[in-house]
Each structure stands twice: as structure tokens, then as C-alpha cells.
Amino acid sequence: MLWVVVGSVAALWAGRTVERLDLRGGAVQMTEARTADSLLTSRFSRPIGEFFAVTVSGPGKLTDGVGGRLLDSLLATAERTDGVSGTVSIRNASDSSFVAADGRTTFFLVALSVAAADADDVVVPLREAFERTLRRFPDRDDYTVQVTGRAALDLDIRTVSAEDAKRNEIKLIPITLVILILAFGALVAALIPLLVGVMAISITLAIIGVIAEVMPMSVFVLNMISMIGLGVGIDYSLLVVTRFREELNSGLRASEAAVRTFLTAGHAVMTSGATVVVGFAALLLTPL
Numbered sequence: 680m681l682w683v684v685v686g687s688v689a690a691l692w693a694g695r696t697v698e699r700l701d702l703r704g705g706a707v708q709m710t711e712a713r714t715a716d717s718l719l720t721s722r723f724s725r726p727i728g729e730f731f732a733v734t735v736s737g738p739g740k741l742t743d744g745v746g747g748r749l750l751d752s753l754l755a756t757a758e759r760t761d762g763v764s765g766t767v768s769i770r771n772a773s774d775s776s777f778v779a780a781d782g783r784t785t786f787f788l789v790a791l792s793v794a795a796a797d798a799d800d801v802v803v804p805l806r807e808a809f810e811r812t813l814r815r816f817p818d819r820d821d822y823t824v825q826v827t828g829r830a831a832l833d834l835d836i837r838t839v840s841a842e843d844a845k846r847n848e849i850k851l852i853p854i855t856l857v858i859l860i861l862a863f864g865a866l867v868a869a870l871i872p873l874l875v876g877v878m879a880i881s882i883t884l885a886i887i888g889v890i891a892e893v894m895p896m897s898v899f900v901l902n903m904i905s906m907i908g909l910g911v912g913i914d915y916s917l918l919v920v921t922r923f924r925e926e927l928n929s930g931l932r933a934s935e936a937a938v939r940t941f942l943t944a945g946h947a948v949m950t951s952g953a954t955v956v957v958g959f960a961a962l963l964l965t966p967l
Contacts, residue, residue, distance in 0.1 A: 686878040693884035697841045698799075699891035700898040729798045731789040731805065731828035733757070738821045740782035742769060749816055750785065753824065756812045757789045762801040764792035789826075798830035837898045844901045848909070852877075855913065863920070871920050876912030883908050911955065915948045 735753065739746050754766050768787030769777040778785045789805065791798055806826050813819045852873065859869035883904050887896055922944035926936035 689882040689885035696888035729791045734786045736784040872913045872916035875916035876909040879912035880908035
């Protein structure tokens with residue numbers, strides 16, 4: 680009953696973990712790259728802090744005509760968006776590098792007035808605002824507007840990684856269940872290892888969510904959790920369930936079989952699990 684409660688609470692908390700992860704992760708140690716970035720920030724002024732780069736492409740030139748009007752509308756839309764402090768483009772920089780040689784592709788920078796940690800909150804509203812602006816033009820299907828940048832990339836990678844992990848779990852769980860049913864010949868016995876694996880993933884995600892509150896965690900941890908949690912969870916519980924059924928078949932009562940199982944298979948699982956933990960803990964000694 681205790682593990683049911685723990686698993687349920689963990690599942691609720693695990694759903695919030697994805698938004699706490701980022702693409703780059705982080706390190707506690709002051710690496711050379713972080714030292715260099717800190718020195719650049721403290722010794723040189725930056726006219727633009729956090730920013731997005733917006734690319735626009737179309738069938739014709741984007742400096743005049745319909746393309747020019749679209750560019751002006753996008754710039755105005757960006758400047759009206761909450762969290763945006765201004766834009767830098769061919770309109771106010773007079774720099775030919777903002778426009779491709781054929782004039783059909785351009786980009787502009789969207790400077791943010793929010794901290795880097797809050798830049799994610801501007802990505803979706805800005806993209807939605809650009810989409811609404813684009814819909815007002817008759818030839819909207821001929822134009823492409825894309826928002827990129829560090830925060831936008833973080834959001835996209837998080838979204839894709841979460842979707843990939845979910846899609847893989849949806850595919851793997853039914854296949855695993857069929858294999859377990861064939862191995863055990865009983866639905867209940869087959870469900871136990873699967874439930875343990877799913878619970879292991881939920882609890883681990885919840886723990887990662889807590890850790891991500893105090894230190895950066897890479898979004899790629901999602902794929903590791905799914906792979907290791909499901910595999911190890913099923914493997915260990917499969918060993919325990921198999922031994923428990925063997926003890927029952929030998930004539931022991933359920934309570935006696937449970938005790939015997941945890942004195943034998945349980946000890947093996949604890950030893951093996953501790954070995955895995957020590958092995959992964961070695962990664963803590965590797966500076967990243």
C-alpha cells in the first residue's frame with residue numbers, strides 16, 4: 680500500500696519534471712567555459728542579453744512589396760509581445776548581412792527584457808503572435824517564419840525528447856506485457872514486473888524534478904530514465920516473481936514463500952542494485 684501511495688504521488692510530480700530540464704544541463708564546477716563567460720559578462724557591456732533569432736523566407740524580396748510589409752508586421756508584432764525589449768533588423772541596422780543575396784530570406788533579432796531563466800515563457804507567445812500575423816496575409820503559405828535561439832531550442836528539444844520517451848514507452852509496454860504473459864502464463868504475474876518498471880520511472884522522474892530545482896539537469900535524462908528504469912525494474916521484479924512462484928510450487932505457503940524469496944532473490948537484487956548504483960555514481964567524479 681505504501682508503494683502505491685508513493686508511486687501515485689511520484690506520478691503527479693513527474694509530469695512537471697520536463698519543464699524543469701534544459702538542453703545544456705550544467706555542472707557544479709566552475710569550468711573554463713563558465714569562467715570565460717563570466718569574465719566576458721563582467722568586463723564587456725552587452726547591448727543585447729538574451730535574444731531570439733527569427734528567420735523569414737518567401738517567394739520574393741522581403742525588403743519591399745508584400746514581403747516588406749510582412750517583415751514590418753512581424754517586427755511590430757515582436758515589439759508588442761510581453762518580455763520583448765526591442766528588435767534589430769535590416770530596418771534599423773542598415774547591415775546587408777541581415778538579408779540573403781537574393782533578398783528572399785532575412786532574419787532579425789528579438790531582444791528580451793526578461794532573464795535567461797524566464798526566456799522560455801516568451802517562446803510560445805511569440806510564435807503564436809507571428810502565426811496570427813502571418814495568417815493576415817493572402818500568400819501566407821508561401822512564407823516561412825521560424826523562431827530559434829537558445830531558449831527556443833531548449834523548449835523544442837524538451838518537447839521532442841518528452842514525446843520520444845512517451846512514444847517509446849507506449850510501444851514497448853504492450854510488447855513487454857505480451858512477452859511476460861508468454862513467460863508466466865498468467866496476466867497478474869506478468870503485470871507485476873511491468874508495474875514495478877513503470878513505478879520506477881515515475882519515482883525517478885519525480886526525484887530528478889526535485890534535483891532540477893537546485894542544479895541544472897539535461898533533458899536527455901528522460902531517455903536514460905525510460906531505458907534504465909523500465910529495463911532494470913522489469914529485470915529485478917521478474918527475478919523476484921519467478922523465485923516466489925517457484926517457492927509456492929515447492930509447497931510453501933504464501934507468507935513463507937515471500938520470506939524465502941527475499942532471503943534469496945531479494946538479496947541478489949539488493950546486491951545487483953547496489954552495484955549498479957555504485958557504477959553510475961562514478962559519473963559524479965567525471966567533470967562535465
